[in-house]
Amino acid sequence: MTEDTSLPFSFTAVGRKKITAAFDGGRIxxxxxxxxxxxxxxxxxxxxxxxxxxxxxxxxxxxxHSLDSIFRARILAIARG
Incomplete structure (x- = not known):
């Protein structure tokens, strides 16, 4: 079996809040x-x-709302199911 490594993944800041995803939370x-x-x-x-x-x-x-933001919201809504 391969050994998984959990590297943090940084996102673009939202406002002044830094957002980082780490995949070491177990089965959540x-x-x-x-x-x-x-x-x-x-x-x-x-x-x-x-x-x-x-x-x-x-x-x-x-x-x-700009057309690109409307498209972006719809694309992500479809992707979420």
């Missing part, structure tokens, strides 16, 4: 995997590429 589960997916999505730029490919005739004065 949470939604922290979404953070990993979110970071992978940002590195790949999937939501940005989708938003750039679609023309949106929205009034800029009435926009609260």
């Amino acid at each position: 589960t949470s939604d922290a995997g979404v953070m990993l997916l979110g970071q992978a999505e940002r590195r790949l730029g999937l939501a940005d590429k989708l938003a750039a490919a679609i023309a949106v005739p929205r009034n800029p004065l009435l926009i609260t």
Whole structure:
């Protein structure tokens, strides 16, 4: 059998809070995997590429959420199930 090593994985800070994932918690589960997916999505730029490919005739004065942030939220929601 192979021996697993637990290396901490650092995420981009949220506000002033540093976020680190360590996989030495035993058999536990949470939604922290979404953070990993979110970071992978940002590195790949999937939501940005989708938003750039679609023309949106929205009034800029009435926009609260950018199209790329809407796509990113939907992509991660689908990934979570």
